[in-house]
Amino acid sequence: xxxxxxxxxxxxxxxxxxxxxxxxxxxxxxxxxxxxxxxxxxxxxxxxxxxxxxxxxxxxxxxxxxxxxxxxxxxxxxxxxxxxxxxxxxxxxxxxxxxxxxxxxxxxxxxxxxxxxxxxxxxxxxxxxxxxxxxxxxxxxxxxxxxxxxxxxxxxxxxxxxxxxxxxxxxxxxxxxxxxxxxxxxxxxxxxxxxxxxxxxxxxxxxxxxxxxxxxxxxxxxxxxxxxxxxxxxxxxxxxxxxxxxxxxxxxxxxxxxxxxxxxxxxxxxxxxxxxxxxxxxxxxxxxxxxxxxxxxxxxxxxxxxxxxxxxxxxxxxxxxxxxxxxxxxxxxxxxxxxxxxxxxxxxxxxxxxxxxxxxxxxxxxxxxxxxxxxxxxxxxxxxxxxxxxxxxxxxxxxxxxxxxxxxxxxxxxxxxxxxxxxxxxxxxxxxxxxxxxxxxxxxxxxxxxxxxxxxxxxxxxxxxxxxxxxxxxxxxxxxxxxxxxxxxxxxxxxxxxxxxxxxxxxxxxxxxxxxxxxxxxxxxxxxxxxxxxxxxxxxxxxxxxxxxxxxxxxxxxxxxxxxxxxxxxxxxxxxxxxxxxxxxxxxxxxxxxxxxxxxxxxxxxxxxxxxx
Ligand code: ADP
Ligand code: MG
Numbered sequence: 001x002x003x004x005x006x007x008x009x010x011x012x013x014x015x016x017x018x019x020x021x022x023x024x025x026x027x028x029x030x031x032x033x034x035x036x037x038x039x040x041x042x043x044x045x046x047x048x049x050x051x052x053x054x055x056x057x058x059x060x061x062x063x064x065x066x067x068x069x070x071x072x073x074x075x076x077x078x079x080x081x082x083x084x085x086x087x088x089x090x091x092x093x094x095x096x097x098x099x100x101x102x103x104x105x106x107x108x109x110x111x112x113x114x115x116x117x118x119x120x121x122x123x124x125x126x127x128x129x130x131x132x133x134x135x136x137x138x139x140x141x142x143x144x145x146x147x148x149x150x151x152x153x154x155x156x157x158x159x160x161x162x163x164x165x166x167x168x169x170x171x172x173x174x175x176x177x178x179x180x181x182x183x184x185x186x187x188x189x190x191x192x193x194x195x196x197x198x199x200x201x202x203x204x205x206x207x208x209x210x211x212x213x214x215x216x217x218x219x220x221x222x223x224x225x226x227x228x229x230x231x232x233x234x235x236x237x238x239x240x241x242x243x244x245x246x247x248x249x250x251x252x253x254x255x256x257x258x259x260x261x262x263x264x265x266x267x268x269x270x271x272x273x274x275x276x277x278x279x280x281x282x283x284x285x286x287x288x289x290x291x292x293x294x295x296x297x298x299x300x301x302x303x304x305x306x307x308x309x310x311x312x313x314x315x316x317x318x319x320x321x322x323x324x325x326x327x328x329x330x331x332x333x334x335x336x337x338x339x340x341x342x343x344x345x346x347x348x349x350x351x352x353x354x355x356x357x358x359x360x361x362x363x364x365x366x367x368x369x370x371x372x373x374x375x376x377x378x379x380x381x382x383x384x385x386x387x388x389x390x391x392x393x394x395x396x397x398x399x400x401x402x403x404x405x406x407x408x409x410x411x412x413x414x415x416x417x418x419x420x421x422x423x424x425x426x427x428x429x430x431x432x433x434x435x436x437x438x439x440x441x442x443x444x445x446x447x448x449x450x451x452x453x454x455x456x457x458x459x460x461x462x463x464x465x466x467x468x469x470x471x472x473x474x475x476x477x478x479x480x481x482x483x484x485x486x487x488x489x490x491x492x493x494x495x496x497x498x499x500x501x502x503x504x505x506x507x508x509x510x511x512x513x514x515x516x517x518x519x520x521x522x523x524x525x526x527x528x529x530x531x532x533x534x535x536x537x538x539x540x541x542x543x544x545x546x547x548x549x550x551x552x553x554x555x556x557x558x559x560x561x562x563x564x565x566x567x568x569x570x571x572x573x574x575x576x577x578x579x580x581x582x583x584x585x586x587x588x589x590x591x592x593x594x595x596x597x598x599x600x601x602x603x604x605x606x607x608x609x610x611x612x613x
Contacts, residue, residue, distance in 0.1 A: 012131040015077060015107035016156070022104040025163060026053025027172035029105055029149050034180045035095035036102075037061035039082065040145065043203070044188040051194070052166035053173055054152060062144040065117040071124045072136065074113075077103045091293060095258065107131045108159070109152045115145040130155050174198070175249075178213055179259040182252055182286055185209035210237065210286060214250065218243070218284070225287065227322030232291045232315060234322050238269065239284030241276040241327075241596040252286040255296060261305045268316045272323035275461070275554075276589070276596045287319070328589055431577040437568045439577045446604035450581060452572065454593040456565040459583045460524055461594040464504055464557045467522075473505030477520035482530055484516050490538050491516075497541070500556050506534075525564040536563040558594050 009017075023029055030047065037045045040063025050056040066074060073079045080099030083092065105111060106128045116123025125139035153160035163169060170193060177199065181189050185206045191199040201212040211218050221243035227234040239250075251269070253260050273283050297308040309315055431441040431450075439450040467473035486494065491514060494501065502508075505522030521530050540559035545552070566572070572580070584590045584599060593599055 011077070012107060015103045015131050018077065018100055019104035019107045020159075022100055023108060023152070025172055026057055026152055026169050027176045029053065029057050029109075029152065030059075030173050031176040031180070032096065032101035032105065033057065033059040033147055033149070034176070036147075037063055037145065038180065038184055038187065039094040039096060040064050042144065042187065045190075047177060047189070047191040049170075049173060049191070049193050052169035054160075054163060054166075054169065056148060056150050057152070058146065058148040060144070060146040062142070065123070065144055066115045067117060067120075068124045068138075071113060071115050071126055072133075074102045075106050075111075075126075075128055075131075075133075079103070103131070105149055108156055109154065110150040112148045112150075113145070114139055114141040114147075116141050116143055118143045179252065179254075181213055182206070182209060183254050183257045183259065183288075206286070207237065214284075221284065223326050225285075225322055225326035227318055227325075229318060231295070231311075232289060232318060234287055234289055234319060236285065236287035238287070238323050238326055241273060241283065241592055242598070244273070244277050244281040244283045244596075246280055246282075248282050250284045251282060254286075254288045255307055256290060256293065257288065258307075259305060260307045262307065264312055264316060265319055268319040269323050272320045272327065275594050276327070276592050278595060281596075285323075289315070289319075291315075327591075430574045431581065433572050433577060436571055439572070439581065441577075441581060443602065446602055446608055448600055448602050450584070450600040451598075452566050452570070452577075452580065453568050454565075454597055455580055455584045455599045457561045457593050458587055458590065458599050459580065460565055461557060461561040462587050462589075463524065464560055467505065468500060468503050468553055468557060471503040473503055474523050475505040475507045475520040476523045476526050477507060478518070478530075481517050481519045483511060484518060484531055484534055485514055486516065486535075486538075488514065490535075493538055493541065497552065497556060500553055501537075504556070504560060522560070522564070525560075528564060533563055561594060 022032070026049070030049070030053065034045060034047065037059055040061060042061035042063035044062045046058075046060040048056065048058040048060075070081070076099075078099045079102075080097055082088075082094045082097040082099075088097075102111075107130060110129045111127070113126045113128075114123055122138040123141040125135070125137050125141070126133065127135040153163070174191075177189070177191055181187075181199070181201055185208065186203050188203045189199065189201045190197065199213065201209060204212075207219075207222055210222060218239075221239045222237040223240060225234070225236055225238045236252075251266060253262060253265060269283065269285055269287070277283065291309070295310050297310075429442045431439045433452075434440050437452060439452055439455075441448045441450065464473070494516065495510070505520075505524075506518070507520035508516045508518045511517045518530050518534065521528070521533060525533055537556075537559050540562055541552075541555050544555035544559055566580070591599060
């Protein structure tokens, strides 16, 4: 006789299995509960944890609450109010939709729910433990929902033992809390751990939220970043290079307000900082990517933060150019606010997929070689402003603003108009050198202090970059060639780099076993001792290779820029100072040295006045 052996698992076991996927650690519960509160339209959410969430995780919200029946239903598997048909899957606006969180959590913990809708007198209380309802009764409770999850994994000791130490679990909880907090800055959020307040975040703009989460010093470190194309809208903040850290973790991408991790896109941001950060440093960023859900595969595992885009390369290019522009545009001068017409590629979406990609490639290539068209116009405007300040300008600030505004359409100059409405007139003054180290220059917005060495390093760096790329480094030939002795290891470096070194304008040949004969050096390096220069170059190259995660060309360019840049303590003539400043502001990225140090600072009128208050 045939024996039937297949039977359905009891719900409690099925839920426990599902819980294995949904609930990995206390932080997973925090995420699910916070997201439910957001989905319920809450404007105020409190998170309370005890013992890093192992003893208690409680979330109290002022959202729309649940009816008695819904409160009971919410613990059933695949019970959700958020989708009703498969079609809905493609237009999901809520964070959850699978209806798995509450049943999973209640399978492996003791859960108490209190919930009330605004239009009812009494709310509902449900106590559920290992999927079994222990109690359900009406209760007096405020509008909204409060869920307490106690003793997580109390019935699955193996998993409870698997939890990490409290500091580690708390770190995971804070990570989840931060992500929800960043994506919902209009929601008031607090977090307590063992009765101590960890966060108290009032509702406000994103920048306010960043400061609330990461500290006051972020206020000065945020550079707004926006980019809009037909395909995608990107907005948020990136950190100034000097605020970058060695520890990772303050990098946030949100796709349609959902936190994601994506190494490829992270690389796009990192890449936009190229030449601005020391090795192993990662910049802060919080970027929101809004994109039609049809271009994204969000229908992935509930706890996974990875997503797939149908055209990642295009997105890469857009993000990189957006961040680059934000960096390039910012802080050229504190008193100039370049707000761009962020329309990079409005026709892109009309094009077919291949065309789109190749177009992105082209534009992307363009950024690499010459800077984006916008960067260029940015420069023009800057130099215009700068010239005006320089050439005995008594041009009215408003007129200037109009002038600049007219053809840019979007560039605004935050004027330095004083109280009475008169413009501050600037007279031309030649720059002067201070301590043979800084160049002091009066500019329209106040006073500019340039670090001569760092500025020159930036100028040379960009020049060498072009030279190496186009093999256009020009060489100044000596009347008599010089012979240099090198040790074997240095000689092998020179052999390895022969092509690149020559492209930069060195003219040399190998001679005998351990020598080279130098016939000429780059024109920029004239006046320097060729032996010191050559050996310094190799020394610096070796050092760069040790400390920097850049390729050999980049190391070489940086080494040469550093070695041939005007030293501190070198006297400069008026023409040299003016020339250096002009060249600096003709750079693609005048603000920072190749290693990310500021090349100049501006003390604007308000700062100067502030000094005497
Ligand atoms: P999902 O969020 O995927 O729908 P959950 O198991 O997280 O699944 O929640 C089930 C249902 O319970 C939700 O669809 C929602 O209707 C209701 N719910 C859960 N938490 C709350 C809350 N804080 N406020 C109001 N309703 C809630
Ligand atoms: Mg949910």
